[in-house]
Amino acid sequence: MRRVSILIILFACITNTVTAQREAPQTSLNHYVEFLSESSEIVIRRFKMLSEYQDDVKRYRKKSDYGLRLPSSGPLEEYYYQKALAGTGIEAGKRKQLNAGAENVWKVLGKLDETCKALETYVRLKDYERDNLKKSDGLVAEMQSLFERYAHDKNALYTQIRQVYTSLADRSATDPYLITEKGMGEVIAAQQRLLEALPYYLNDATKAEWPVNLVRQSMLDDEKALATIGNTASQLQYPASDMVGSFKSALASMQDVKRRALDDHNFAAQQSARHGNEVYMSLVEHFNHDMLEFYKAFVGYSKPGHLLLGYPAFSPVMTPERSVETAPAGKATPPFQDRSFQLLNVKRAPAPASPALITTLNQYVDWINQSLRQMHLLQMILRNYQSSAEYYRDPAKAQKRANLSYSHEDFKVPSSEYALLLSASTSIPEPYRKSVTGQAEVLMNVLQEMDGLSIELVRYTSEKQYLKDQLRRSDAILDRYIVLFDVLDKKKEQLYNDIRRIHESYPNALPAGSWYVAGSAMLKTMDNGHDVMFGLRDYLRGESSKLPETTALEADSRQLIADEYKNMKGLKRYGRSNGLCPYTPYEDLGANAGRFAESVKKYKPASSGYAAHPYESFYYFYNNELVYEYNNFIELSKAGLLKTINQPDVFAFRRTKPQKPVPPPEKEEKSGIEAPTDGPDEPVKSIAQAQSTSMEAGAPARTDTRPLTSEAAPVTRDTVYVERVRVDTVYVDRNAQLQNVTRSLEGFAPNNMVLLLDVSSSMNSPYKMPLLKRSIKSLLTLVRPEDMISIVLYSGKARVVLKPTSGAKAAEIARMIDLLQSDGDTDGNEGIKLAYKTANKQYIRAGNNRIVLATDGEFPVSDEVVDMIRQNAHQDVYLSVFTFGRNEHTGQKLKKLSELGMGSYAHVTDATADLQLILEAQAKKLAGR
Structure with a gap:
């Protein structure tokens, strides 16, 4: 019996040895690839951790009471490393070389792990409070260096793996699996080359060049690959054949990322590395978790007849910071390059158009429509800017206001679609191609001049040139925009008509x-x-x-x-x-x-x-x-x-007619009060006059329910006792005759105003949403740098769309208002909760802390929210309610909420829209006034 047992053991050992020797070389090689992929995932987690940590460090340097945190990285897993070393399918000499390369990678990975844990310990001990982040800076620099070293050693090992793989056996040029593998491999290699060329800066405030041309060329190469890859899928067995389509979808997703990256790389994005960093990480995620996963599945499903080689995940690196000199403002934007085109001489075609031609002609239509959408967005931005700029024509008055600003960061020239359009235009017959591509080029030139003029306005306002030239250059730019909008309108019509005539020259199939x-x-x-x-x-x-x-x-x-x-x-x-x-x-x-x-x-x-x-x-x-x-x-x-x-x-x-600066009227020494104005040059109506006008127009009386006291209660916030502050509160009652209320916030307390806006589908009416926007914009002409405006929407899920923003950025706030659209349902309770959270977070002591709820109808209010309104009112955070619509009696229950919130209630009409929100901002005077 003992002899039998010994024989069984010997047989098992021999069997295991034979089995180990029978492991396919490709299988052993894929163990190395798997090790590299798993290691790269570890590196990516450290990479993201360091990026988030550096954001915390940036905040800590600004505000030292902001604590630093780092999650625990856990132990370093060596399973895949040992599995790679234990592979038996490769001859000893080559295996020794591969193991040496794997050991180099493992050592760098171990060093990175040690450095990361040293930083974690440093943060947990709060040593940064003692050495002013000196050691932190050293550890961060070392980790950056290790990311680069790991990528180098990983690529070197994979190069060795591929050399062994290609030397294994003859590779048939007609095998559909090998042809598909080659095609996919070329796409993967192209994406890797792009990722290696893209920068990623740890400090996203870095202003540096971004390789636009490389991304554009990669996008065009992807378009060609999408047209050819997968032609052999029908010759493959399922499910390997299905993975070809999935791989193609992954490539299309990366293509979409590149298209958005090119269009989003506008002037605003070029001011920092944030845009480039986001594109980089998005491409890494798509490459590793979509493209390579589908390729890995293709390799797995190709067994056992075809043993193919996988690809390791990409590991990111950080680019050293480079100082890039800011380009000078330069000269005025040159006019676009114009060209004239004769009407196309279109001839009737004998056969239907090819699918490629139909697709290209529709691409032209899509590009024209996208250009028109961007033009409309720019029109809205300029409309806001023009209304604000007029208040800065008089330099003396402009000095007293918040700085004039302009931003067109939402405007994006559709450059990616244009590049793809030109690439696809080869399908248009030669007699027509030159004309339509030339017309498209002219339209693109017009859009680029529009962009250049807006960049001029950004610099013009940031450098306060309006104080020197009384808006002369601003006027010239706005006048030029009128011409460009008209040119683009006319030229797109000619291009579309030519595209359509080409299309109609072909019979339908x-x-x-x-x-x-x-x-x-x-x-x-x-x-x-x-x-x-x-x-x-x-x-x-x-x-x-x-x-x-x-x-x-x-x-x-x-x-x-x-x-x-x-x-x-x-x-x-x-x-x-x-x-x-x-x-x-x-x-x-x-x-x-x-x-x-x-x-x-x-x-x-x-x-x-x-x-x-x-x-x-x-x-x-x-x-x-x-x-x-x-x-x-x-x-x-x-x-x-x-x-x-x-x-x-x-x-x-x-274009509005520019107002000539009018010298201020002589002031009486007694009052020292400047005559109030309703606009740049118009005298303002008194409140009594405004009330009279409103009443004649059928506007309801405004009811103010705030307590009649001229002294604020003691304020205690955040366990810090604030002494009693004497303030005067302005009460607006349309039946009273209040005097000296002007379109100015001078002498009034700083505002912390949260606009809680109902943008549900029911607000889509000329009597609602436009009046709401007008009311807000009337206030934006007056706000000061110390005034803070926030916007909370409660259509569908309540959300903050504008964090507390200084009045110095009135143009940005106005742009946000223009983007409001009516859609979704009403969730008033959650909206009120979020509004109070926002107001309390930005609370201004002795300021006018106020939530303004704007809606067109009532909604159920929970007991919890009622208690919240009551408690906050006693802590100097008030709730006012504006209602909109034809029926002035729709908000009677909301009126009780305003009483509970110690705010005011008003039904906004066309006659009163410009005044309502200004009165809310004048609800509290500065101490001693």
Whole structure:
């Protein structure tokens, strides 16, 4: 029996040895790759930890009571290292070399781990309080060096692994698995080269060059790869074949990151390394966790017939800081390079257009639409700037105000789409290509001049040149914008018409198909809608004496609805709940065209002083209810149809006549009070006059429920006792005749104002959202650097969209107001809670701490929120309520909330919108006034 046992043991040992010797070389090599990938993940965690730590260090240097923290990194796992060393599928000599390379990587990883733990201990002991972060700086520098050394040693080891892999056996040039492996490998190598060329700065405030051209070229290379990779997928077995499509999707995701990176790399992004850092980490995440994971799955599913080699995860490195000199302001922005183009001589083609040509022509339409969206955004920014700048025309008065500022960080020239457009234009026949690419180039030049002028305004305001030239350069820039907006409007029309004529020169592949029949009927309606839109523009400009004729558009609307089942024959009708289905766009376009024609036909000039131009509502309706629905249908059809373009709001930015500075009136020595003004040159109405005007317009009386006392209660905040501060509170009662209330905050306490705004879908009305925006903007012309404005929205989930921001950045606040849109449901309770949290965080002692709730209707308020309002009112944080809409009695329950919050209640109308929020900001005077 003993002899049998010994034989069994010997047999098992022999069997294990044979099995170990039979391990495939590729399997052993992939153990090394797995070790490198797992090690890189450890490095990435340390990399992110160091970045977050450095942000804390930055805050600590500014405010020493801010504590530093570092999470524990835990033990260093060596399982994958030992697994790699134990591989038996490689001959001894090569294995020794590979193990030596793996040992180098492991040593660097161990050193990085030791350094990281030394920093953790340093932070936990709070030694930074004793040495002023001296040791911290040394450890951080060492970690940065180790990141670079690890990447070098890792790449060196992988190079050895690939050399062994390629020498293993003959590689058939026709094997679909090996062809696919090669194609994927080329894509992976290209992404790695880009990542290695991109910088990442530990201090994201670093201003340095970013390799725009490299990213653009990589994006164009990706586009070519997307068109070719995966051609062999049909020759692969499932599930390996399925991983090719997933890999392609991962590449498309990285392509999207690069496109956004190029477009977002505007002037504002170029002022720091933050944009580049975010792009870098986003690409690393997509590369490691999408692209390489799908490639790893492809390698795994290719077994056992094909033993392929994996790729290790990318490990990031930090770029040493470089000092980049700031470019001087330079000369004025040069005018765009213009060119004239003759009408295309289009000839009828004998065969249908290729799918590539159809795709390219639609790319032109998409690019035009994106350009128009960016132009509209810039129009909104300039409109805000113009209204603010007028208050700085008089240098004497401008000195007393917060600094004039301008920012266009949300404006982005669509450069990525333009680059892809030029690359795809090779599919356009040569006789037409030069003209359409040339026209696109001119449009791009116009956008770049717009961007350059805005950069000028940024420097102009930051350097306070308006104090020297009384806005002369500012006026010239704004005048130039008017020209550019008109040029872009006209030139995009010519480009679209040429694109469309090229498209229509080709016969459709399925002229009797339902997609083509329905699309053609819709296009006829769009053409008539376009004519009506341009006729309305001419009428509102005074270039036409009558409104456009809508008969043809109304007839199209009726015909579309009448022919719906005939035109859409054979196409599935799923209904609206199925999302972007073909049925809904067709149905909606017919009905919307009729509504558009009816609204144009019934248009009458507004008699009230409503600020928005009447064209604005037509602009939104045409683009959102007609163009969007039509393009949605074309996108779904895949039938060789062409999209159409949006139209710009040509009245969005209009130049106001510059006001000449008026010398201030002589002051009486008794009062020493300067005559109040309602604008740059207009005398303000007294409160009594304003009340009279409001009452005549039907505005309800404003009710103030604050306690009638001229002295504030003792304030105790954050366990710090604050002595009694004497203040005078201004109470606004429309039945009282208050004197000397002006459009100025001079003499009033600093404001900590939280605007709690209802932007639910019910606020989408001319009597609501526009008046809310007007009310806020009227205050923004007066705010001072010491005034803090916050914005909390409570449509859907309550959220802070503007953290407490100084009045010195009034233009930025105004831009945020312009971006408000009505959407979602109302969650008032959570909104109130978040507003009080924001107000208390920014609490100003002896200041005017106030939440202004703006809404168009009531909502249930919980007992918890009621108690919160009552308690905060006794701690100098008040709640005022503004209601909007035609019915002035909708907020009677909210009126009780304002009483509870010791604030005021008002129903805002067109006549009172400009005054309401200013009165809230004047609710408390400075001590001693």
